[in-house]
Amino acid sequence: MKKIFTLLLSSLFSLSLLAFDGSKLSISTISNNMDLKIEIDGRRFTMKDNTITLRNMPDGYHTIKIFRDKKKNGNGWGFGRKQELIYNASVFMKRGFHTDITVNRFGKVFVDECRIDRNDDWYRDEEGDDDYYDGNNGGLDNQYNNNVMSAREFDMLKESLRKEWFENNRVTSAKVVMDKSYFTSQQVKELLQLFTFENNKLELAKYAYRNTVDKRTYFIVNDVFSFGSSRDELARFIRDFR
Numbered sequence: 001m002k003k004i005f006t007l008l009l010s011s012l013f014s015l016s017l018l019a020f021d022g023s024k025l026s027i028s029t030i031s032n033n034m035d036l037k038i039e040i041d042g043r044r045f046t047m048k049d050n051t052i053t054l055r056n057m058p059d060g061y062h063t064i065k066i067f068r069d070k071k072k073n074g075n076g077w078g079f080g081r082k083q084e085l086i087y088n089a090s091v092f093m094k095r096g097f098h099t100d101i102t103v104n105r106f107g108k109v110f111v112d113e114c115r116i117d118r119n120d121d122w123y124r125d126e127e128g129d130d131d132y133y134d135g136n137n138g139g140l141d142n143q144y145n146n147n148v149m150s151a152r153e154f155d156m157l158k159e160s161l162r163k164e165w166f167e168n169n170r171v172t173s174a175k176v177v178m179d180k181s182y183f184t185s186q187q188v189k190e191l192l193q194l195f196t197f198e199n200n201k202l203e204l205a206k207y208a209y210r211n212t213v214d215k216r217t218y219f220i221v222n223d224v225f226s227f228g229s230s231r232d233e234l235a236r237f238i239r240d241f242r
Contacts, residue, residue, distance in 0.1 A: 025057050028102055031105040037069075038066060069084075149187060161194050170194065188205065
């Protein structure tokens with residue numbers, strides 16, 4: 001069993017350290033009179049010239065919401081304006097595919113996808129593209145965000161940890177992976193939910209922080225703790241982190 005687990009971890013490390021191809025997502029409208037607001041995975045993105053394209057999208061499901069303004073007057077997101085939700089879906093992004101979402105002049109939404117071909121002219125023209133991990137949009141602030149563990153790799157990791165009989169061994173295995181991979185706060189939270197003892201959760205929460213790409217949303221990890229003292233200790237650790 002140990003040999004199998006070691007081989008699985010080795011394969012996982014190799015996958016994580018490969019260049020991240022990712023996927024692309026485009027959302028656009030053909031109407032100049034339609035003011036759309038875009039929300040992806042709970043984060044707001046700004047359209048430029050009626051379109052937005054995000055590169056380096058991690059594969060897996062993403063929650064996409066598109067809002068349309070009912071009124072032309074008013075400023076800000078949802079202030080002074082009535083927002084109509086015209087699209088709300090969990091879209092599966094395939095690695096190496098470009099997903100295109102188009103909103104027509106009547107507010108109907110159409111979704112299509114195509115495999116990315118690096119030889120296409122439109123693929124090489126990325127000057128106007130935004131990065132899914134860009135701090136201006138998503139708040140992800142680690143320079144190694146392109147190596148963040150994919151959904152498939154993360155599922156493999158969780159399944160491997162579940163097969164560990166003893167929690168101390170599970171902690172050791174988790175640390176080995178954390179040393180060589182990068183995670184989102186949500187992924188760290190899900191990993192900690194695989195552990196029973198509060199001290200182990202706290203230890204791993206501290207250990208994973210340095211390789212977490214969206215540190216500004218690390219507060220969601222607090223949900224796994226049963227005691228306020230653990231949340232306070234993690235907060236002190238983050239304040240003193242260098």
